[in-house]
Amino acid sequence: MLDDFFIRALIAGLGIAIVTGPLGCFVIWRRLSYFGDTLAHSALLGVTLAYTLEFNIAFSVFIISSLIALILIQLQKKTNLPGDALLGLLAHSSLAVGLVVIGFLTFIRFDIMGLLFGDILAVTVDDLLIIWIGGPLILLILKLIWKPLFASTVNYELAEAEGLNPDRAKAIFTILMAGIIAISIKMVGLLLITGMLIIPAAMARNISSSPQSMVIYSILGGLLSVLLGLFTSLEFNTSSGPSIIAASLFLFILSLLNIKQSIKLKN
Amino acid sequence: MTSNQNILVKLNQAGFRLKDKWLVKGVSLQIEKGQIVTLIGPNGSGKSTTAKIALGIYKKIDGEVEKYTNKVGYVPQKISIDWTLPLRVKDFMVLTENLKDEDINEALSLTGVIQLKNKNLGDLSGGEFQRVLIARAISKKPDLLVLDEPVQGVDFTGEIALYKLIKKITEELNCGILLISHDLHTVMSATDHVVCLNGHVCCSGSPMDVAKNNEYKALFGEQASQILTRYEHRHDHVHTSKGEIKKN
Numbered sequence: 142m143l144d145d146f147f148i149r150a151l152i153a154g155l156g157i158a159i160v161t162g163p164l165g166c167f168v169i170w171r172r173l174s175y176f177g178d179t180l181a182h183s184a185l186l187g188v189t190l191a192y193t194l195e196f197n198i199a200f201s202v203f204i205i206s207s208l209i210a211l212i213l214i215q216l217q218k219k220t221n222l223p224g225d226a227l228l229g230l231l232a233h234s235s236l237a238v239g240l241v242v243i244g245f246l247t248f249i250r251f252d253i254m255g256l257l258f259g260d261i262l263a264v265t266v267d268d269l270l271i272i273w274i275g276g277p278l279i280l281l282i283l284k285l286i287w288k289p290l291f292a293s294t295v296n297y298e299l300a301e302a303e304g305l306n307p308d309r310a311k312a313i314f315t316i317l318m319a320g321i322i323a324i325s326i327k328m329v330g331l332l333l334i335t336g337m338l339i340i341p342a343a344m345a346r347n348i349s350s351s352p353q354s355m356v357i358y359s360i361l362g363g364l365l366s367v368l369l370g371l372f373t374s375l376e377f378n379t380s381s382g383p384s385i386i387a388a389s390l391f392l393f394i395l396s397l398l399n400i401k402q403s404i405k406l407k408n
Numbered sequence: 409m410t411s412n413q414n415i416l417v418k419l420n421q422a423g424f425r426l427k428d429k430w431l432v433k434g435v436s437l438q439i440e441k442g443q444i445v446t447l448i449g450p451n452g453s454g455k456s457t458t459a460k461i462a463l464g465i466y467k468k469i470d471g472e473v474e475k476y477t478n479k480v481g482y483v484p485q486k487i488s489i490d491w492t493l494p495l496r497v498k499d500f501m502v503l504t505e506n507l508k509d510e511d512i513n514e515a516l517s518l519t520g521v522i523q524l525k526n527k528n529l530g531d532l533s534g535g536e537f538q539r540v541l542i543a544r545a546i547s548k549k550p551d552l553l554v555l556d557e558p559v560q561g562v563d564f565t566g567e568i569a570l571y572k573l574i575k576k577i578t579e580e581l582n583c584g585i586l587l588i589s590h591d592l593h594t595v596m597s598a599t600d601h602v603v604c605l606n607g608h609v610c611c612s613g614s615p616m617d618v619a620k621n622n623e624y625k626a627l628f629g630e631q632a633s634q635i636l637t638r639y640e641h642r643h644d645h646v647h648t649s650k651g652e653i654k655k656n
Contacts, residue, residue: 169492170492172490172492288504291503294490294493295489295490295493295503296484296487298460298465298484298487299484299503299504300503300504301463301465302460302463302464302465302482302484303478303481303505304464304479304480350528351494351495351496351499352493352494352495352499
């Protein structure tokens with residue numbers, strides 16, 4: 142069964158959607174969408190590193206993304222530049238450096254489009270293993286830090302005052318972000334991972350009234366987007382990443398209808 | 409120094425500096441179980457800062473803070489909650505600790521907002537939100553309650569009821585309270601120990617002592633001093649050092 146590339150892509154995509162659902166909620170709540178973008182852009186450097194050293198892609202992307210996150214934290218402490226400028230600096234410079242390095246690696250044929258936008262043909266059985274071991278691990282850790290992370294998202298001082306150690310939760314969350322980017326880069330592509338994180342969660346926000354329900358709708362939305370997107374991708378021979386993201390956009394638009402109704406009800 | 413099992417938090421010459429500006433400096437105080445300690449002082453005198461030092465929110469501080477409990481309930485003076493979060497009152501109640509449903513109901517009933525339990529936090533009025541904040545802080549049955557102007561925006565009758573509630577809770581839970589309040593009437597009637605701040609501790613002691621203090625009078629004016637002294641109930645007797653009661 143796993144011989145079929147499409148089945149592999151489905152299993153991979155669904156595994157990713159379960160993880161991006163809850164993480165995406167935090168990306169929206171904590172206003173981190175640009176941060177996610179920066180980590181994803183830096184992933185290209187990780188990919189080139191993987192090819193040069195004949196290393197596992199997911200692993201080297203994880204290392205590079207974590208490193209960029211650490212550099213960001215240091216820069217925030219040591220410079221007076223605003224956060225978004227630092228994010229832009231890191232995002233585009235790491236993307237540029239990654240592309241320059243690719244230029245030097247003439248002996249390897251790169252599928253740049255596949256890297257940027259995802260390629261369902263590229264998913265191997267090894268990738269499936271990484272997704273279905275790494276994914277549940279990310280979810281487990283997220284569950285363990287949920288209380289301090291969520292409390293400090295609502296109000297940092299309350300969480301700190303009542304002894305929840307929000308700084309540690311934030312640091313762990315950053316690593317989890319690097320993790321999801323590492324395991325999903327082949328499927329979704331580095332330009333579109335943030336979309337996978339925030340669009341299902343944004344859709345969920347429109348139709349949920351509690352944090353828990355938002356997480357559940359976000360997972361469901363992600364799963365549905367993967368299904369819709371991959372079948373479209375198969376049918377029309379489009380890149381997997383854009384097809385999944387377009388499907389999630391479609392769901393988001395549907396969720397807007399729900400808002401309209403509830404506003405009408407209120408009036 | 410004698411070690412006292414009842415001490416919940418202790419500040420020793422604590423201060424906090426933002427770049428070159430001292431927000432507050434040289435504060436020493438301690439809060440014990442069953443005791444209400446009140447911080448008073450003009451705007452910008454470092455009351456909230458002192459509370460945050462005691463809570464451990466500010467970490468790079470001068471002096472020492474010893475905190476002997478982690479069961480803390482905090483009602484901050486200002487709280488900005490991001491409304492991108494779908495958050496109902498009952499979700500907010502379990503923010504820092506998992507509670508049984510009956511404990512949530514009890515706390516919300518005590519502060520008179522049980523009917524709001526399923527409402528979205530963003531739909532509450534200022535006073536309602538304040539009551540929810542107090543309910544959340546007391547519902548976890550903390551050892552230490554830090555209340556930074558807890559009744560701001562609450563209607564007049566509610567204000568009195570909430571202060572009575574706070575007093576009752578201290579007795580029931582035998583917890584210590586650090587209270588910041590501008591209402592000198594309340595401070596006087598409910599407090600065990602008053603610390604008057606103005607960037608530093610300008611005077612401290614029992615409410616009566618503070619009221620008589622000249623620095624306090626200079627800071628708040630003669631009238632404020634009269635408010636405080638009015639609460640001195642007239643004794644027709646005195647307590648001698650041997651515990652006897654002597655009629656005047």
